[in-house]
Amino acid sequence: MPAALQSKEAVIKQLSAVFRTHGYDGTTLSLLSEATGLVKASLYHYFPKGKQDMALAVIQNRTELFKREVIEPIDPDLDMRQQFEIMCDNLIHYYDHGRFACSMEVFSLGQSRILFQAIIAERVEAWIELLTTMLKKAGLTETLARQRAIDAIVRIEGALVVARASGNEQYFIDTLHALPAQLLEQ
Amino acid sequence: MPAALQSKEAVIKQLSAVFRTHGYDGTTLSLLSEATGLVKASLYHYFPKGKQDMALAVIQNRTELFKREVIEPIDPDLDMRQQFEIMCDNLIHYYDHGRFACSMEVFSLGQSRILFQAIIAERVEAWIELLTTMLKKAGLTETLARQRAIDAIVRIEGALVVARASGNEQYFIDTLHALPAQLLEQ
DNA sequence: GTCTATAAGCAGATAGAC
DNA sequence: GTCTATCTGCTTATAGAC
Numbered sequence: 001m002p003a004a005l006q007s008k009e010a011v012i013k014q015l016s017a018v019f020r021t022h023g024y025d026g027t028t029l030s031l032l033s034e035a036t037g038l039v040k041a042s043l044y045h046y047f048p049k050g051k052q053d054m055a056l057a058v059i060q061n062r063t064e065l066f067k068r069e070v071i072e073p074i075d076p077d078l079d080m081r082q083q084f085e086i087m088c089d090n091l092i093h094y095y096d097h098g099r100f101a102c103s104m105e106v107f108s109l110g111q112s113r114i115l116f117q118a119i120i121a122e123r124v125e126a127w128i129e130l131l132t133t134m135l136k137k138a139g140l141t142e143t144l145a146r147q148r149a150i151d152a153i154v155r156i157e158g159a160l161v162v163a164r165a166s167g168n169e170q171y172f173i174d175t176l177h178a179l180p181a182q183l184l185e186q
Numbered sequence: 187m188p189a190a191l192q193s194k195e196a197v198i199k200q201l202s203a204v205f206r207t208h209g210y211d212g213t214t215l216s217l218l219s220e221a222t223g224l225v226k227a228s229l230y231h232y233f234p235k236g237k238q239d240m241a242l243a244v245i246q247n248r249t250e251l252f253k254r255e256v257i258e259p260i261d262p263d264l265d266m267r268q269q270f271e272i273m274c275d276n277l278i279h280y281y282d283h284g285r286f287a288c289s290m291e292v293f294s295l296g297q298s299r300i301l302f303q304a305i306i307a308e309r310v311e312a313w314i315e316l317l318t319t320m321l322k323k324a325g326l327t328e329t330l331a332r333q334r335a336i337d338a339i340v341r342i343e344g345a346l347v348v349a350r351a352s353g354n355e356q357y358f359i360d361t362l363h364a365l366p367a368q369l370l371e372q
Numbered sequence: 373g374t375c376t377a378t379a380a381g382c383a384g385a386t387a388g389a390c
Numbered sequence: 391g392t393c394t395a396t397c398t399g400c401t402t403a404t405a406g407a408c
Contacts (some may be wrong), residue, residue: 004391025212026296030383041386042392050385101295108351109287109295110212117353124352130331150348154361155337157351158344162336165294165343167303175340190373215402226403228374361393 008046009061011036016058020100024055024112055112059119062103070094071130080138084180091156091176098163098172105157127153138184148183155179194232195247197222197279202244206286210241210298241298245305248289257316258281266324270366277362284349284358291343313339324370334369351363 014035029040029051036043047053070090074083095102102124107116110158131149136142159175200221204284205213215226222229231366233239260269281288290309291301317335322328345361 022296023211024210025209028382030382038391039393040384041394044385099229102353103349105291106295106346108347109292110208111343113350120351121353124348129327150357151361151364154341154344154348154357156341156344157347158340161291161294161343161347162310162340163308164299165290171336171340175337177393178337194375214400224373225375258395298378311394311405 005037011038012047012054012057013063015054016103019055020103020106021057023101023106023109024051024115025110026112027055029163038157051170052115054061055107055116059107063123066094079082080134081180081184083134084183088176088179092173095156095160095172098160098169101164102157104161105160124153135183152179152183155182197224197232198240198247199241201240202247202289203286205244206243206289206292209287209292210237210301211296213237213241219232238301241293241302245289245293245302245309249309252280266320267366267370269320270324270369274362274365278359281342281346281358284346284355287350288343288346291346302307310339321369338365338369341368 014144015032018029018035019030021032022028031044032043032051032054033040043054044050047057073090074086076083078086085126092098104120108120128146128149131152132142132145135145135148138145140148155175156179157170162175163169201218204217204221208214208217215229215237218237219226219231230236232313233243256273259276260272262269264272278284278304290306294306295297314332314335317338318331321331321334324331326334341361342365345358347356348361349358
């Protein structure tokens with residue numbers, strides 16, 4: 001077999017941009033074909049079950065990217081305020097400065113909601129747990145830490161929506177920059 | 187011509203639930219037909235330009251409903267804290283306890299993003315202005331009032347996403363209940 | 373105002389050559 | 391691993407009867 005023209009991860013990243021712009025139902029194989037430069041039949045070589053497989057690959061890629069590019073680069077020796085600041089900077093890049101939606105948002109609409117409900121719900125809860133743990137390390141009580149963790153995710157998801165709906169990405173950037181102080185206030 | 191079996195507003199409300207569940211691209215005429223009990227050709231009687239017309243009617247209906255059921259019932263003689271509490275209770279009903287997405291969210295994805303960009307952006311900015319005005323009446327400075335107005339909308343939109351993605355509507359309800367105190371704190 | 377019937381095109385998916 | 395060619399079904403939309 002001839003060598004692949006691009007790595008599978010490179011293909012998935014291009015799929016990701018399409019799904020996060022058009023949603024699952026709005027994403028067609030034609031759009032995916034155009035974005036990757038591969039014809040439909042070639043996409044089926046990588047993803048035998050078709051569109052559903054491609055969406056799943058995007059979800060898994062985003063989960064991995066989140067760990068690798070948002071969480072792991074945080075130096076645990078820094079004080080918690082600095083750790084949150086680095087995390088928020090990483091999130092700005094992870095979400096492409098607000099240019100694309102969150103995969104958890106788009107895959108909880110329409111047909112994909114039924115297909116991926118369990119895995120998306122799991123990711124939300126895991127993220128809440130992660131932030132809760134960090135906030136407890138910062139000295140907050142269990143109850144307050146959990147409230148603030150949820151609030152942080154609510155704000156990140158909401159900022160993406162408001163930025164996209166208004167056409168002004170600054171709403172996303174500003175929200176993320178304000179977050180570290182808000183998480184730790186009082 | 188025979189009498190309509192249901193009012194146009196009743197039809198639009200049923201369309202609304204479909205669009206807010208499936209997004210614009212994920213909404214098919216078959217789904218809309220099923221939800222309203224009208225065959226496709228009958229929908230074209232109400233909305234000559236088809237799906238695009240139906241989505242526009244939903245946007246206009248939501249704008250009107252927001253004014254009529256969220257804003258207008260607020261008694262301006264109450265103190266601002268009570269006014270915000272009533273507004274948030276009204277919002278919980280307006281968003282069907284978090285069961286459906288916000289129209290501004292779904293219509294800023296996929297094809298509909300291009301179709302309705304201008305009108306959706308206008309609605310976001312109008313909402314920011316409205317809340318800014320209310321917060322200034324509550325004694326906040328112009329700058330702080332605007333920041334909190336944006337933050338409130340970010341939280342409302344984010345809470346809808348988190349509730350839907352996690353499958354737990356309580357995240358939406360809790361966020362809305364916490365909002366009045368957060369808007370006015372310090 | 374609501375319906376049946378139908379058209380043209382695009383959707384997701386597959387077979388098989390190279 | 392990538393392609394051309396093709397299938398079936400569903401999509402949006404329209405014509406016209408009642």
